[in-house]
Amino acid sequence: MVFASLYFVCFFFIIWLIVYSNMATIRGKNIVLLVFSMIFYAWGGAQYLVLLVGMTFAAWFCAREIERRRDTALCTAFFISGCVILIGLLCIFKYTGFILESIQFVAGVPEKIPEIVLPIGISFYTFQLLSYVVDVYRGEVEAQKKFWMLLLYAGLFHQCVAGPIVRYDTVAAELSHRRARMSEVAEGTWRFAAGLAKKAILANGCALVADTFLPMDGAALGSMPVSAIWVGILSYTLQIYLDFSAYSDMAIGMGLMIGLHYQENFNYPYIAGSIQEFWRRWHISLSSFFRDYVYIPLGGSRNGRIKTIRNLFVVWALTGLWHGAAWNYVVWGLYFFCFLVIERIWKLYHFRLPPVLRNIYTLLVVAFGWVLFRFTDFSNVGIVVRGMFGLNGNALTNLETTIFFQNHCFLLLISVVGCTPFVAAVRDQFRYVGKVWEGRLSRILYLAGALVPVLLLILSVMALVGNSYNPFLYFQF
C-alpha cells in the first residue's frame, strides 16, 4: 500500500485513526497500531510478513541474549550472529541477482539467475533492526523485553516501508509512554496533508514531465532536443525530492498525530552550498546511519588522510548500493564520494566560491547525479550527456517541447518553490498571526490558513482519482 493512494488515505488511514483514538489505554493503542501495521505490511504480499516477523524475532532474541550475557564471550557471539542474520537476509533478498549477474558477466557462470522478488521495505526495516542490535551491544539502549513491542517498532506502518529510518532510542520511551499535544496533532495534520499534496500533485506532475523528456527508451531519448533534456533533468530532480520527502512528511505527520516523534529526514537539501552540506540535508536518517554505524567505527577522519578517504569510499559505495542492486547506483554513490574528496581538498587550500555559485555548483552536481540514478543502462547516460550539449544532432528545441513546457511551467515553478523553506515560513507567519494578533482580520487570516490542509486533501484526492497507476520511487529500496 502506498501512502499517496485513495485507498490508504480515504480508507486505511482514517479508520486506523478513529480506532486508535478510541482506545483508552496505551496498551490498547499499541495493539491497534501493531494490528494495522501488520495489515498494512501484508497488503504488499502476506508471504513477506513472515520475513519481517522472522527478522524482528532474530534481532529481539539476539539483543536480549546480548544484554543477559554482558561481559561474556557469548555476548559478542550473539551480536555477530544478529548482524550476520540481518545483513545476510538483506543481501540474499536484495543482492543475489546483482551479484550473480556480475559474476556471470565476468566468468560466464551461472547460466540461470534466480529471480528473487524484493520484499517491500526490507532495506528500511533491516537498518532499523541493525541499529537496535548495535545500540544494545554498545549499551546505549536497553533491550526490549517484549517481542511484540519490537515488532511494533520495526513494522510500524508509518516508516516501515519507506523511512525515515527511525533509531530505536528515538522512540523507545514513546512506545510505552506518549502524549499527543494538540499543537503537535495540528502540526502532524499539516505535515500529512502537505506530504500528500506534494506527492499526489507536484511529484506526480513533475514525473509526467520527466518521463516525457527523459524516456527510458534509448532511441526516443536520442531524439530529444537540448531544451527537453535540461527541462527533463530539472523535472526529475524536483520529482525525486518531492516524492521522497513527501513520504517522510506523511510518516512524520502520522507520528505527530499520535505523539511519536521521528527524526526529520530532509532539511531543504536543494538550498545546500556544497555536496557535504547536501548530504547533511538529504535523507538524514540514512546518512546518519552510515555515519554512526560505518564511518565512525572505521575510524572516521581521525586516522590520517589516507584512512579518511578509504572510509569515505566505503561509506559512499555502500550508500550507492543501498539505493539499488545495480552498478549505476554504485557509480552514483562513488560520484558523490569524488566530490566530497574534492571539497575536502578545496578546504585545505581555503578555496571558496561565492554563495550563489556554491548553490548552483551543488545543484548541477546533484542534478547530474540523478541522471546516473535514473538510468540503469549506462549507454543512456551517455545519450543524455551528449544531448545536454546538443551532440545528438537535435535542434535546440521543438514545438512539442515548447508546448509541453508552457503547459507545465507553473507546476514546475510551484515545485521549485516547494523545495525551499518559503512555504513553511509563510505558514509560520499565519500561525503567529493566529496566536498573537487581535481582531477580526487575524481570525479570518488564521482560519483561512487552518483550512489549507483540507484544501490540499481535496486537491490530492482529485489528483489521485483515475490515477491508480502511482508508483512510489523509493518503494524498491
Place this chain on the structure above:
Amino acid sequence: MEVSKKRQMRLERQRQRYRKYLRIEIQVFRRVLILLCLLGLIIPLRPEQSKLEKRDLEQFPSLSVQGILKGNFFEDVSTWYADTFPFREKLLTANAAVERLYGLGRQQIHGNVGTGDEIPTEYTEADIQKKNKKKGKTSDKAAKDKDSGADVEDTDVAQGDEGEDGMLHEVPESVGTIYIAQDRAFELYYFALESANQYIKMINNAAQLLDGKAVVYDILAPTSIGIYLDKDIQESLGCSDQSQAFDYILNNLDSRVRGVKVFDTLLSHNGEYLYFRTDHHWTADGAYYAYEKFCKEKGILANSRDDFEIREFDDFVGSFYSFGNQAAVLAENPDIITAYTPKGTNAMTYTDRDGMTWEWEVVADGSTYDRGSKYSCFIGGDNPYSVIQNPELQDGSSCVVIKESYGNAFVPFLVDHYQTVHVVDYRYFVGNIPEFVAQNNVQDVIFVNNADAISEAAVGYMSGLFQ
C-alpha cells in the same frame, strides 16, 4: 501588579483562542476525511463504466490464496477502489480544471509525438517483394490483432446495450496523439509505409477478386490536420503530408480500381465547416465534397445540398475532448452537426454486434443523444451490417460501402442513387465480400477510409473480408 495580571489574562485568552483554532484545523480535516471514507464505502455509487474514457472500469478482483500471498489481490483491490471511486467523472473533470492551471496552455499536446515513415514517390516491385517477405509475420500479427479485436468487441457489446435507450456510443478508432491549438483539436498523422503497402495490396486484391462482377471505388478521406493545420506546424510536429500519402496509394492501385482523391477538393474549401473541432470525424459537409467527387468518378449527377431536408444538432463535444484530457476550450466551444436527410427514404435496418436486427433511421434525431455521442445520428453509428432500401428506385442498383466511422456521414448521400445500399463496418462484419457481392448482385464496392485507417489493424480487418 495590575498590569501584569492584565497581561496574563490576555495571554491566557490568546492561548484559549489558539487552541480553539487548532481544534478547528484538526477536526475539519478529520471530518472531511471521514466523509470521503463513507462516500467510498457506498458501493452502489461506484461507476462501472467511464463515458468520458469510453471504457469499462476495474472490477473487484476475485479472491485467491496465491493473490493474497503475493499481494496482487490487495493491489487489485486498491486499483479497483481508486478506479471506481464515486463521482469519478466529476472529480476527473474538476482535476482537469486544476491541471489547466499548471501552465499557459494556449496549445496542448496529449500523447506522444513521433515521426512518420518517409513517403516514397514511386512504388517499385522490389519494394513489394521485400515487404511481402517481411509481411509473413505481420499478417499473422494482423490476424492476432483481429482476434484481440474480437475481445474488444465483446466488451463493446456491453456498451452497445445502451444503444437501446438511444444512448449510442461511438467506438473510437484509436485516437492517437492530440494537438490542440486555439479552439480546435487535431489528431497527429504519421504515414506508415508498411501499412500503406498492405492497404494497396488489399485493395488490388479486392479488384482482382471482383473483376467483372463489381467496380471497386476507393475514397480516401483526409483527417482534419491535413486540411486545417498550417503545413509548417504539421512539419514541426513531425507529421506526414496526407496529400503525398494519398498520391502514393492511389498511384499504386490497380487500373481497375477507381480511386477518389478528395484531399484537394476539401483543401480548396477549407474555409467551410468540413471537420469537427472537438471530434476526429468529418462533418456531413466534408463528406458531401467526397460524395460530389465520387459522383464525378462514377459519372452520375450529384444532388445539391439544398435538395435535402437539413437538420441541425448542436452541443456536440466529441472524442477529442475525452482523449485530450477534457480541454476546456473544446467543452466551451461545442460543435454543431448538420445532417442531410436522404430524399428517397430515411428508413434503414441494421444488425448489431449481438446479431439482433433493428429498424432505424438513416439520419436519426441526434438532439436526444448525449453530448459525446451525437455523431451516431448518422446510420445508427458503427454496426457490423446496415442496409437501406430506397423505394423510389426499382432498377436493381446496389452498392456495398466498406467503411469505418468516417463512412457514416457519407452513406446518407448515396441513398438516392441506389435501390439498395449495403453498409459494412469492417471491424465488426463477419463474412466474405466477393460472396456477398455475388449473392446480392452488387455493382459497386465503395471503400471509404480515412488517413488514420491505413493502419496495420484496420487493413488486417479489411483483408479478412476478402479471404
